[in-house]
Amino acid sequence: MSLLTGLVQENRGPGPIPTALVAHEGGHFLGTVSLIECDEDTRPQYTPWVAALWVEPEHRHRRIGAALVEKAVEFAFGTGTQRVYLLAGPHRHSYYARLGWSVIEQTEDGMFILARDTND
Incomplete structure (x- = not known):
């Protein structure tokens, strides 16, 4: 089983989370x-995570990443969650x-x- 196949299988649960957008x-x-x-084992109180x-690479700088993140946030808020979390390295948090x-x-x-709230 490839890594990608394994990640896809992890996103095939009975509930809305986990999920993957393509x-x-x-x-x-x-x-x-x-x-x-959860994306940070030491912070289980934070959930869910993008x-x-x-x-x-050949499709970067077209705002595809921004659109994917926004759709994931919208999906999370659609499940009733009030806050969504994200883990980023020093070179990506900005x-x-x-x-x-x-x-x-x-x-x-x-x-x-990082976090996004429904009222942001």
Whole structure:
């Protein structure tokens, strides 16, 4: 089983979370993002998380990543959750801040936990 197949299988549960969203043009894969229960084992109280954003290199700089993240947030809010979390490295947290995410915490290893609320 490939890593991608394993990740897809993890997103095939009975409830709305976890789930994966895929961007495509016709039959061409552009990117994906997941909505999962937890992306930071030391913070189980934070749930759900937008995670595993990927856009194919040749399709970057077209706002596909931003659109995927926004759709994941909308999906999470549609399940009734009031806050969604995201884990980003030091070189990526400003990207998410431009998309409306707020830093709520920095982890011991230098990662940033960001959040979006329904009223943002």
